[in-house]
Amino acid sequence: MEILKIENARKNFGGVKAVDGLSFSVQEGEILGIIGPNGAGKSTVFNLLCGLIPVDAGRIVFLGEDITLLAPHKRCHMGIGRTFQICQPFKELTVLGNVAVAAVFGHSKPVHPGKVKKYSEEVLAKVNLSSKKDLYPAQLTTPDLKLLEIARALATRPRLLLLDEMMAGLLPGECDKILDLIKGINREGITVILVEHVMRVVRELCQRVIVMNYGQKLCEGCYEDVTGDERVIEAYLGQEETVAQ
Amino acid sequence: MYAGQLFGQALVNGILVSGIYALAASGLALAFGVVKFLNLAHGEFLMLAAYFGIIVFSTYGLDPLLMTPVVFILFFILGAAYYKALVKPVLKAGELNQLLLTFGISIFLQNLALLIFGGTIRTISVPYRTHTISFWGINFGTARLFILLLSIVLLVLLYQVLQRTRVGRSIRAVSQEPEGAALVGIDSESVYLIALGIAVGFASVAGMMLSIIFQAEPMVGFNFTLKGLAVVVMAGLGNVYGVIWASLLLGITESFIGVFLPNGTGWSGAIFFLMILGGLVVRQSRVRTI
Amino acid sequence: MKKYSLKYILVAAAAILAVIFPFITGEYYRHLAILTLMYAVLALSWDFAARAELVSFAHTGFFGLGAYTSAVTFLKLDFPLYLSFTVAVLLTIVVAIALGYLTLRLSGIYFAIASLAFSEVLLVVALQLPKVTGGAMGISVPSLFGGMRVYCYGLILGILALAVVVSLYLERSHFHLAFSAMRTSPSVASVLGVNTVRYRLSSFTLSAIFSCLAGAFYVHYTTTTIPYEAFNLNIGVASMVMAVLGGLYSTVGPVLGAIVLKIIEEYMRVTIPYGYMIIYGLLLVAGILFLPKGLVGVQNKWKFLK
Numbered sequence A: 001m002e003i004l005k006i007e008n009a010r011k012n013f014g015g016v017k018a019v020d021g022l023s024f025s026v027q028e029g030e031i032l033g034i035i036g037p038n039g040a041g042k043s044t045v046f047n048l049l050c051g052l053i054p055v056d057a058g059r060i061v062f063l064g065e066d067i068t069l070l071a072p073h074k075r076c077h078m079g080i081g082r083t084f085q086i087c088q089p090f091k092e093l094t095v096l097g098n099v100a101v102a103a104v105f106g107h108s109k110p111v112h113p114g115k116v117k118k119y120s121e122e123v124l125a126k127v128n129l130s131s132k133k134d135l136y137p138a139q140l141t142t143p144d145l146k147l148l149e150i151a152r153a154l155a156t157r158p159r160l161l162l163l164d165e166m167m168a169g170l171l172p173g174e175c176d177k178i179l180d181l182i183k184g185i186n187r188e189g190i191t192v193i194l195v196e197h198v199m200r201v202v203r204e205l206c207q208r209v210i211v212m213n214y215g216q217k218l219c220e221g222c223y224e225d226v227t228g229d230e231r232v233i234e235a236y237l238g239q240e241e242t243v244a245q
Numbered sequence B: 001m002y003a004g005q006l007f008g009q010a011l012v013n014g015i016l017v018s019g020i021y022a023l024a025a026s027g028l029a030l031a032f033g034v035v036k037f038l039n040l041a042h043g044e045f046l047m048l049a050a051y052f053g054i055i056v057f058s059t060y061g062l063d064p065l066l067m068t069p070v071v072f073i074l075f076f077i078l079g080a081a082y083y084k085a086l087v088k089p090v091l092k093a094g095e096l097n098q099l100l101l102t103f104g105i106s107i108f109l110q111n112l113a114l115l116i117f118g119g120t121i122r123t124i125s126v127p128y129r130t131h132t133i134s135f136w137g138i139n140f141g142t143a144r145l146f147i148l149l150l151s152i153v154l155l156v157l158l159y160q161v162l163q164r165t166r167v168g169r170s171i172r173a174v175s176q177e178p179e180g181a182a183l184v185g186i187d188s189e190s191v192y193l194i195a196l197g198i199a200v201g202f203a204s205v206a207g208m209m210l211s212i213i214f215q216a217e218p219m220v221g222f223n224f225t226l227k228g229l230a231v232v233v234m235a236g237l238g239n240v241y242g243v244i245w246a247s248l249l250l251g252i253t254e255s256f257i258g259v260f261l262p263n264g265t266g267w268s269g270a271i272f273f274l275m276i277l278g279g280l281v282v283r284q285s286r287v288r289t290i
Numbered sequence C: 001m002k003k004y005s006l007k008y009i010l011v012a013a014a015a016i017l018a019v020i021f022p023f024i025t026g027e028y029y030r031h032l033a034i035l036t037l038m039y040a041v042l043a044l045s046w047d048f049a050a051r052a053e054l055v056s057f058a059h060t061g062f063f064g065l066g067a068y069t070s071a072v073t074f075l076k077l078d079f080p081l082y083l084s085f086t087v088a089v090l091l092t093i094v095v096a097i098a099l100g101y102l103t104l105r106l107s108g109i110y111f112a113i114a115s116l117a118f119s120e121v122l123l124v125v126a127l128q129l130p131k132v133t134g135g136a137m138g139i140s141v142p143s144l145f146g147g148m149r150v151y152c153y154g155l156i157l158g159i160l161a162l163a164v165v166v167s168l169y170l171e172r173s174h175f176h177l178a179f180s181a182m183r184t185s186p187s188v189a190s191v192l193g194v195n196t197v198r199y200r201l202s203s204f205t206l207s208a209i210f211s212c213l214a215g216a217f218y219v220h221y222t223t224t225t226i227p228y229e230a231f232n233l234n235i236g237v238a239s240m241v242m243a244v245l246g247g248l249y250s251t252v253g254p255v256l257g258a259i260v261l262k263i264i265e266e267y268m269r270v271t272i273p274y275g276y277m278i279i280y281g282l283l284l285v286a287g288i289l290f291l292p293k294g295l296v297g298v299q300n301k302w303k304f305l306k
Ligand SMILES: Nc1ncnc2c1ncn2[C@@H]1O[C@H](COP(=O)(O)OP(=O)(O)OP(=O)(O)O)[C@@H](O)[C@H]1O
Pocket: A013, A016, A017, A018, A036, A037, A038, A039, A040, A041, A042, A043, A044, A045, A085, B288, B290
């Protein structure tokens, strides 16, 4: 079943065409990868999908419903969860409080007020952060902040999870843990879209990959196909070590 | 006076005061554009300069307009010190703290003036204060004309500095891309210092003018902060170049409302607030969220 | 456990003192206490908006709006007191929601400026509609409860109690989570499902309601007001300083700030008649620079050190 479809989406920032006539669709249960050089518009696509930035033109359909004009919190209630490329914890709240926000507000059928704490602790246990639940974000390390991002998104009980560069700034060992976590999440039936520069992760996780450049879709296919594509190699030419990894 | 003359007079009056608005607002815009700092105490420097002019005039008989360069330099230093002592510590502390701090300074200076000078209104009676010249039956206050000319000269000077000098280019670079500017080795610290110095310096010149064509009292500064905000908001926050047009618009609108609306001078006090509200609400769609 | 019982004893003692205060003191202290309670309401109300990261100067406007609406309906339309208060609150709700919607996307500085503009526009309107408001000459109403201070005290204490209850609810319910999240980032909060518009509007409206109640009380208590007094920015400033100095985002902080500042202010007012507001300026500056968490924060700091 098709869970998400984006048609001909456009977004300009001043003169910059951040997203320029992009269309793709996502099947329920798959892990889709989006790759592309810096500034290709990947994060902007996520912003359009979760509603933080309105599209200039185009249409977004989620679970058969047109959500193009829907506010971010309603999209969240429908089941779109996301993480941010730059971790955005709520600095005034503890780790548990951060997850509780998502637990209380993240779904159209809220968690029973008396069970919020227990529910949030369960989610934290899932991402292996239980021991740090009473710390404040300022006391966490980068990998833990990334886990907190995932925990918060999970606590909204999403059907579609948008992960923006989870591995950036992590050591290979830490990457592996998150990689397994994402696999587990997907196994539970949550569809995942993944923006990633670390190619190894894309290769291991994604059934299908979309390559973006200058806001457009350069090509689409399985990992081997797209990384062999000449246009993709050209787009990455002069880019840093990403392909080599 | 027939209608055309009345119209012309209203237009001229509006244009004549807009110079002082532009001077007051350009400092505010500069500080906001470059330092990303909204200085709610901006007008108080204007008020202080007005009293300074009054004191110097009454003790030495010096014409405030002739003292412009000296006052500018004095207040430039004051502005730099203000930056070092008070602005810098809260620059990273978030908008709430900045607003509250500068607002606190504003209240402090207002009431200090009230303590020292009392609530009475004071003016500088330069000999040409009430002198006017007439063209086609329209009166031009000589003092106001002088002041408009001086404002234009100063603003042109500011734009030349911003466009053509090294310092000016650094200022623009920092205002447009703080990180980029830091990468190419511009010391944002001294740019901030200079920007705030210029801002306070311009406010002081506007203050001297104020004591000649209007009057000085402890609360006048805050009123100019608010009018300056109206101009800055209409010009686009931080846009130094839009300030001229916005000041003209404010001056002329006020003047027309004062002349043509029944009991208009009272309403003209509301017009700049409506401009602020309107300006912000129209612009809010462009305010970036993340 | 012991810490909590001490806290409850303190709260109970304060509550008892608040109730018996007018019976054990004279007129002067009663009057002072009434104004202090009124400012405590204002400071709390300012804090309500601050909790949603709104630096509001609109409180002055709502204070004046409350004062004028209740005075005018009381005088010109012969409404009974409770009805004039109710009408004032209803009008305030409408205006607050309208203003809230208009300024929905403004944050930080931008919202502060817009709210300041709002208050000043209301001032001009009050001055320019003499037929309704009495213009610059102001408006007078008969004295509240025939000038019986004890009843006036009771009324304002009741309003403060209501504000405290609302504040405690905001502190202990899902509002607290939503506000804390929105203070860090409204965008991120909305992505996690928080209806930021609703929480922002409700915090702003709640805060407007209590400013309005304080204003309505004020005009009936002092029996007369003029626009320059009812819409005086100093009212908003004072409540802001009280909240900041006492400690933002808490119930105790603003109330404590109001009490401390009102006492200092009264002392200053008696010693220097002119410009005693200077103390507000100084305290605001000093508070921001040296006590970013307010008096409540000081107490926590001590606790932390021990
Ligand atoms: N809010 C914004 N305002 C203005 N320009 C923006 C905004 N967000 C993104 N852009 C611009 O849009 C383009 C695409 O940015 P985007 O963040 O989507 O790239 P990306 O593919 O995620 O890059 P990266 O791999 O570095 O994260 C860039 O040129 C960027 O500068």
